[in-house]
Amino acid sequence: xxxxxxxxxxxxxxxxxxxxxxxxxxxxxxxxxxxxxxxxxxxxxxxxxxxxxxxxxxxxxxxxxxxxxxxxxxxxxxxxxxxxxxxxxxxxxxxxxxxxxxxxxxxxxxxxxxxxxxxxxxxxxxxxxxxxxxxxxxxxxxxxxxxxxxxxxxxxxxxxxxxxxxxxxxxxxxxxxxxxxxxxxxxxxxxxxxxxxxxxxxxxxxxxxxxxxxxxxxxxxxxx
Numbered sequence: 001x002x003x004x005x006x007x008x009x010x011x012x013x014x015x016x017x018x019x020x021x022x023x024x025x026x027x028x029x030x031x032x033x034x035x036x037x038x039x040x041x042x043x044x045x046x047x048x049x050x051x052x053x054x055x056x057x058x059x060x061x062x063x064x065x066x067x068x069x070x071x072x073x074x075x076x077x078x079x080x081x082x083x084x085x086x087x088x089x090x091x092x093x094x095x096x097x098x099x100x101x102x103x104x105x106x107x108x109x110x111x112x113x114x115x116x117x118x119x120x121x122x123x124x125x126x127x128x129x130x131x132x133x134x135x136x137x138x139x140x141x142x143x144x145x146x147x148x149x150x151x152x153x154x155x156x157x158x159x160x161x162x163x164x165x166x167x168x169x170x171x172x173x174x175x176x177x178x179x180x181x182x183x184x185x186x187x188x189x190x191x192x193x194x195x196x197x198x199x200x201x202x203x204x205x206x207x208x209x210x211x212x213x214x215x216x217x218x219x220x221x222x223x224x
Contacts, residue, residue, distance in 0.1 A: 002118045003030045005045055007038040007064065008053040008080065013103060017051060017110070024111040035059035039067045047075050048118045054079040054088050054100070062091055069096040076117045093202045099123030099168075119170040122205045151211045153195045161188045162196075163213050166205035 006017045006029055014032035021027045033041040035056035042050060050068060054061040061079065068077055079092045079100040089100055099122050101113060113123045154162060157178075164174045171185045178185075189201070198204050 002027050002049060002114060003045065003047040004028065004114060005030060005038075005042055005047040005050045005075070006032045007035060007041075007050060007056075007061075008032075009034045009056045009058055010053075013053070013080075020107045020110050021114060027111055027114055035061065035064055038064045039071075042068055042075060043071065046073060049114055050075045050077045051080055051114075052077055052097075054081045054092060062088060062095065065092055065095055065097055076120075078113075078117055078123055093200075093206065096200070097202065098200075099202060116168055116170065119172065120201075121170040121173070122165060122168045122201050124168070124202070124205065147207055147211055150196045151207070151213070154192060158188050158192050158195070159213070161185065162192050162204060162208050165189065165192070165201050166208040166213065168205075 004021055004027060006014050006021075008014050008017075018029040018032055021029050030045045030047055031041050035053070035058045038050075038052070038059070052061055052064060052068070056064075065077055065079070068074060074096075076098045077096070079089065079097050080103050081089065081100060082103050092100065098117055101110075101123055105113065117123050151159070151162075160178060161174055164177060169177065171182055171189065174180070175182050175185045180188075192204055193199065193201075196204055196207055198207060
């Protein structure tokens with residue numbers, strides 16, 4: 001059972017997410033909280049995944065994120081936003097968020113996104129991700145020369161793994177797709193993070209998208 005805590009200052013949002021996620025047999029919303037009670041609630045409930053509103057009037061979602069990431073057994077945290085583009089998203093991802101999604105995500109997609117988070121995958125709403133790339137492009141409107149140089153250092157296999165990371169696949173899913181063992185995938189991911197000089201799968205995914213490795217729908221771009 002994947003344990004989830006939903007943090008949002010709007011009671012209607014909390015109850016809506018709780019209703020949707022609890023309808024899945026393998027998910028359980030163990031608590032919901034407003035921003036001011038978030039850290040204490042997470043300490044008490046010890047969830048696997050936290051869905052955290054990025055903008056809250058009582059306490060900044062980024063502040064809550066930093067406190068959650070500092071816990072001894074930090075949960076996976078994904079940011080919730082109502083905006084296609086949000087100036088706080090880049091900061092949240094750099095601060096350790098495992099992804100972000102829009103609050104109007106389709107109900108039938110939400111459960112699978114939480115499963116992906118719990119399994120170590122990256123979750124980025126394609127619509128919000130594209131908007132964020134437009135709002136925060138690299139120098140010259142795309143990947144910088146340094147970004148492209150780092151991507152070019154990857155082997156063909158590592159680039160294939162990077163694309164699947166950016167698509168949101170977990171190590172197990174990548175292994176199945178590429179017919180690789182879990183240990184081999186883990187080694188590739190470690191090498192990718194080192195060569196790209198990033199510290200998380202999310203940062204690697206953003207670089208892959210900025211470098212043009214994904215199409216507009218968040219899938220591998222046609223190399224032709």
